[in-house]
Every structure is written in structure tokens, then in C-alpha cells.
Amino acid sequence: MKILATPLPKVRICAIGHWPVDRIDHGGFLILDDVVQKELAGIASLVSYDCKEKIFVQDTPAQYIYIPHSGAVRVAHQLADGRNQIVAFFMPGEPFGLGGNGVYLNSASALTDCCLIRIPRDALHELCNHEPRLQQDCLVGAMAQLRLSQRHLLIVTHQRVLKRVADFLLECSHQPEVFDSGRNVLNLIMDRSDIADYLGTSVETVSRTLGKLEEDGLVKRLDSRNLWLDQSRLTAVLNN
Amino acid sequence: MKILATPLPKVRICAIGHWPVDRIDHGGFLILDDVVQKELAGIASLVSYDCKEKIFVQDTPAQYIYIPHSGAVRVAHQLADGRNQIVAFFMPGEPFGLGGNGVYLNSASALTDCCLIRIPRDALHELCNHEPRLQQDCLVGAMAQLRLSQRHLLIVTHQRVLKRVADFLLECSHQPEVFDSGRNVLNLIMDRSDIADYLGTSVETVSRTLGKLEEDGLVKRLDSRNLWLDQSRLTAVLNN
DNA sequence: CGCACGATTGACCGAAGTCAACAATCGTGG
DNA sequence: CCACGATTGTTGACTTCGGTCAATCGTGCG
Structure with missing residues (x-):
């Protein structure tokens, strides 16, 4: 991990589908007040991680929340029997590290080399208290996460793995960063073991x-790492 | 469904483990301001449902959020292939029906005869705007849901069903309403098909x-419907 | 009393986990 | 630039868990 000395870039939060359209910019990110941006810049830092580097470990004190600026992150939960269940992948603009009273519920590690915006929880909490707009945004963010988690639940409970994989590929193909919708080619950012x-x-x-x-x-x-997809026939798999 | 004419009982939100201890009363419920209680009473109603009655259906306009006052509720998602995945069970004090921009993401039905406190979303949203305390509570509530959902994910991804069942029984045994910790007897509120x-x-x-x-x-x-449990040996199952 | 529904048990078979071998790719250093 | 080892991905053989279909049992209700 390295703390970057460059000035903090604008905090971008992936917003499409979660926030009202008038709060979304042309790139699909949440529009934050200039004042809020400045206040966030006061408490946040930009940090970089190498591919596979650990970002935080479950059950350790949770000081920060993170928002990927570039690159991707994997968040997983280790169980007593040694299983490593991946809970979610995070792309630029998707905040992670929330939840859990004071300790991280999961572990996070870098899927690729990445730059993250790191915000201390207590300072953010403070900021929310006199910025109701930001508080509201946090709420919507949590709802978005909930939605993702329930979607994930539906994917992993497909009885046949064929459906799980098909559903997973389709889910990935909704991320414009990794899916070339002109050529119908999906760029997988994770390896087979991560998918498993x-x-x-x-x-x-x-x-x-x-x-x-x-x-x-x-x-x-x-x-x-690169798959051409027939989206409509993959969707059809889910109906059988 | 029947709208009850009786005066609205105090809104009780299950809080234990999610909110700071000074916000929790002796029963494990969130302490809400008298002013907030009165304002909530102004917009909420008390409604009753018979066992198995539908409360709302996925993909229909989401007008209300609900908090069980008595009884229990089952929330499920229907998939294109006919599967009915139960997403969560809700006990008194646990709000459901959140998330989804304007439409319900899941369907809800009564697991037992039950009374629910029903709050219109838009009025609640309104109320949150000039009651930052309540807004904050909603955020914590959403986080709690997220936690539940991730816990559920870990349960259903156990490869062996033995572990899933063991983990499920243990999870249930943490609910004081259904587990007699003196006799170690769990009262299942759902039938086998719901568990499945x-x-x-x-x-x-x-x-x-x-x-x-x-x-x-x-x-x-x-x-x-009633099981005696050996909690420690059930826990041991999860370590193999 | 008989019917309906939920729960249980049995028999069978297919999907997927496990172990093992092999192929392909990448990065490193000579 | 190539050679080597290490890592990642693919394929094969075997076994077992659990899904499916079907029969049976038990309980509550009309």
C-alpha cells in the first residue's frame, strides 16, 4: 500500500439506477455539491495497492471506507471450515467496507493494481451530521449494496452451475467498464478461482x-480472460 | 387484509446489535423520540393479515414499508424458471419492503396471522428530511439488512446441505421469540417447504x-415444528 | 369417517466435487 | 532472446451428495 501525494481527484460514486436522474452526471456518477466535495477532500486520501495486496482483514477494527478510483477489488468472507466466499467485486465508484459496528465483516484485496479513495469512518459520520444530503446519499448507497447482495443470493442459489455461470456472465455484461457491447466481448477481471x-x-x-x-x-x-457472449441465448438458459 | 381501527401502538424497531447501546431499551428495541413517535403515528396504520395471505407482489408499485408488530412474514423472489427463493423471514420490529426505486423487488406473504405497521414511503421520506435522527436510523436499518443478506449468502453457499441446515437452526436459535434457551427448544415458525x-x-x-x-x-x-438443539455440536458441524 | 395436506422414507440417477494429470501462459533471470 | 519454473487453466476418471419421482404415514379438519 502507498499513500499518493497527488491532489485528491473528485470523489465519484457510481449512481446509475440508484439515484434520481437529476443527481446523475453524463458518466453515470453521482453529482456531489462542490462544498461536499471540498469537505470530503479534507478528510479523504488517495491510496494505491498492488494486485493481490490485502486492503483490510475481517474482524479487525474498521477505520475506513473505500471507493475505488481505478482498478477493481474483491471482498470475501473466510469461514471456520476454510472456505473463502467472495461476497462482491467492486468497480470504480462503488463504495465498500461499510457495515459492521467498528470491525470489518469481510476481507478485501486488490483484484488488479488499483487506486482507492480512503475515507475515515468517524470523519464521514461527522460530516453526515451537518450535511443531510450526504447522509441521504449514504442511505441510498446502502440500499444499492443490499440490492447487489440479494442479486448475488439469487445467482448462487441456482441449482445447476450452468445457470449460475450464465447469470454471472450476464451480470458482468451490464458493467460497461468490462463489456464491449459493440463486439459482445466480456473482459473478465478475475481468475477462475475468483469466479468459483x-x-x-x-x-x-x-x-x-x-x-x-x-x-x-x-x-x-x-x-x-475474454469471452464473446450470446446474451439472448444466455438469458434463455435461465428460463429452463 | 384488514385495516385495524385501534390506536396505533408504539412503533418498535428491533435494534439489538445494530444501534449504540444507549439507543436501545430493555426489550432490545430502538428508542425513538416522542415527537418522532407522534409523527410516525400520523402517517402509519396498523393492518392485519391472515396466515399465507399476500402482502405485496414483486414488480408492483412500492407504496409502503412494513414493520411486523406481531406474527412473522416471509419475503421471497420469484424467478423466470419458476423457482421461489426466500430472501428473508421477518420477525416483530424488523422493517421490510425497502429498496427498489418505486417497485417492490420481492414478494411478501404472511407466515402466520400477523399485525403490521404500515408506513407510506413518500411520507416517511418527507419525515426523514426534517428529522435527521430518523434518517440516520434508516441508514443503520439498511446496514442491518445488508448484514442479514450477507449472512444468508454464507448459509446457502455451504456445499453440504447438512451445514446449511445446521447453520440455519443456529441462526434461528438467536431469535429469542422462537428459541427457549432454558430448554434448548426451537419453535419453527415456517414449514419444511419454506426452509427448503x-x-x-x-x-x-x-x-x-x-x-x-x-x-x-x-x-x-x-x-x-419443535426441535431440541445441541448448539455446541451443531456449531462443530460448521468447522468440518 | 374420509379427505387433504404436510412430513417422512425409499429408490434411482445425474450433476458436480475431488483427485490427478496435463497444457498453456507468464514472469524472471541467465 | 530464450529457457526454466511457477502459476493458471483445462480435461479425465471416479465417487458421492442431493434432486426427482413415488409411496407411505400422520395429523387436523370438514
Whole structure:
């Protein structure tokens, strides 16, 4: 981890679909008051992590919340039996590290090299108290997270792994950062083991399932990290 | 559904573990300002539902949020393939029906005969605007929901159903309303099919798994709705 | 009393986890 | 620039867990 000395970039929060349209800019980010931006700049810092570096560990004191500025992050929960369940992936603008009274509920690590905006919880809490607008935004942010989590639940409870993978790929294809909707090509930012841990299955099964999808022409593996998708036929898989 | 004419009882929100201790009363509920209580009473109503009655349906306009006053509620999501995934059960004091911009994300139905406090969303939103304390409470409430949802995710992703059931029973045993911690007896408020839909498995497997747990002495079925539990041995199951 | 519903048990089979081998890719250093 | 090892991805063989279909049991209710 390295604290960057450069001036803090504007805090951007992914907003599309969560906030009213008049609060969203052309890039799909939440529009924050200049005053709020300045106040956030006063308490936040910009930090960088190398790929695979740990950001925080579950059950340790939770000082900060983070918002990716560039790169991607993986948040997971370790269980007593050694399982490592990935709870969510976070892209630029999606805040993580919330929840949990004073301790982190999960662990976070860098999926790629990344720059994060880091905000101390107590200072943010303070700020919320005299900026009701920001408080409101936090609430909507928490709701958005809740929605993601419930969506994830629906994905991992598909009985057949084929559906889980199809649903997962479709979910990814809604992220413009990783999906080229002109060529229908999805750029996977995570490896097979991350996908397995996210879907509650094994690497072998993920690999085999992609094989089967490719056999049937719903997917083409350009290379291990880039997939061409037939979105409509993948959607059809979910109806059987 | 029936709107009850009786005066609205005090709004009680389950708070234990989520709010700071000085905001919690002796019963584990959130302490709300008298002014806030009065304002809530102005917009809320008390409604009753019969067992199995639908409360709201997913994808329909979301007018209200609900807080059970007595009884219990089941919230589920219907998928295109006909699956009915239960997302959560709600006990008295646990608000549901939040999230989703204007439409319900899930369907809710009464698990038992129940009385619910029903609050119009727009009026609540209004009220939050000039009651920052309440706004803050809503945020904490959303965080609590998020936590529940992530806990649920960890439960249903146990590879072996044995672990899912064990974890589920333990989770239930933390609810004082249904667990007699003196006798170690859990009163299940839902039937086998609800458990199956919550755990992402089938009724038969739930039944068989309870059978196996009973064989090994971790559980005793007093009747189909009442189980004696050996909590420590159930916990041990999760470590293998 | 008989019907309906929920719960349980049995038999069968397929999907997926596990172990193992192998291929491909990447990064490092000679 | 190539060679090597390390990491990641794919494929195969085997086994088991759990889903499905079906029959049976028990309880409550009309």
C-alpha cells in the first residue's frame, strides 16, 4: 500500500439506477455539491495497492471506507471450515467496507493494481451530521449494496452451475467498464478461482461449464480472460 | 387484509446489535423520540393479515414499508424458471419492503396471522428530511439488512446441505421469540417447504437432513415444528 | 369417517466435487 | 532472446451428495 501525494481527484460514486436522474452526471456518477466535495477532500486520501495486496482483514477494527478510483477489488468472507466466499467485486465508484459496528465483516484485496479513495469512518459520520444530503446519499448507497447482495443470493442459489455461470456472465455484461457491447466481448477481471469462490463452486466446474457453453455456441473463449457472449441465448438458459 | 381501527401502538424497531447501546431499551428495541413517535403515528396504520395471505407482489408499485408488530412474514423472489427463493423471514420490529426505486423487488406473504405497521414511503421520506435522527436510523436499518443478506449468502453457499441446515437452526436459535434457551427448544415458525426455499434445497432433503442430525443426537424432533438443539455440536458441524 | 395436506422414507440417477494429470501462459533471470 | 519454473487453466476418471419421482404415514379438519 502507498499513500499518493497527488491532489485528491473528485470523489465519484457510481449512481446509475440508484439515484434520481437529476443527481446523475453524463458518466453515470453521482453529482456531489462542490462544498461536499471540498469537505470530503479534507478528510479523504488517495491510496494505491498492488494486485493481490490485502486492503483490510475481517474482524479487525474498521477505520475506513473505500471507493475505488481505478482498478477493481474483491471482498470475501473466510469461514471456520476454510472456505473463502467472495461476497462482491467492486468497480470504480462503488463504495465498500461499510457495515459492521467498528470491525470489518469481510476481507478485501486488490483484484488488479488499483487506486482507492480512503475515507475515515468517524470523519464521514461527522460530516453526515451537518450535511443531510450526504447522509441521504449514504442511505441510498446502502440500499444499492443490499440490492447487489440479494442479486448475488439469487445467482448462487441456482441449482445447476450452468445457470449460475450464465447469470454471472450476464451480470458482468451490464458493467460497461468490462463489456464491449459493440463486439459482445466480456473482459473478465478475475481468475477462475475468483469466479468459483463467487459462485460457490470449484475451478474445475467453472472451466467445464464454460466449455459446455462454448460447445453449444453461447460463449466463445477468445482467451481465458475474454469471452464473446450470446446474451439472448444466455438469458434463455435461465428460463429452463 | 384488514385495516385495524385501534390506536396505533408504539412503533418498535428491533435494534439489538445494530444501534449504540444507549439507543436501545430493555426489550432490545430502538428508542425513538416522542415527537418522532407522534409523527410516525400520523402517517402509519396498523393492518392485519391472515396466515399465507399476500402482502405485496414483486414488480408492483412500492407504496409502503412494513414493520411486523406481531406474527412473522416471509419475503421471497420469484424467478423466470419458476423457482421461489426466500430472501428473508421477518420477525416483530424488523422493517421490510425497502429498496427498489418505486417497485417492490420481492414478494411478501404472511407466515402466520400477523399485525403490521404500515408506513407510506413518500411520507416517511418527507419525515426523514426534517428529522435527521430518523434518517440516520434508516441508514443503520439498511446496514442491518445488508448484514442479514450477507449472512444468508454464507448459509446457502455451504456445499453440504447438512451445514446449511445446521447453520440455519443456529441462526434461528438467536431469535429469542422462537428459541427457549432454558430448554434448548426451537419453535419453527415456517414449514419444511419454506426452509427448503430459504436454503436452496428440496423439502425431502431438509427432512432427511433433520433425520440424520437426529440420528447423531444433535437434534431431537419433539414434533415437526419443535426441535431440541445441541448448539455446541451443531456449531462443530460448521468447522468440518 | 374420509379427505387433504404436510412430513417422512425409499429408490434411482445425474450433476458436480475431488483427485490427478496435463497444457498453456507468464514472469524472471541467465 | 530464450529457457526454466511457477502459476493458471483445462480435461479425465471416479465417487458421492442431493434432486426427482413415488409411496407411505400422520395429523387436523370438514
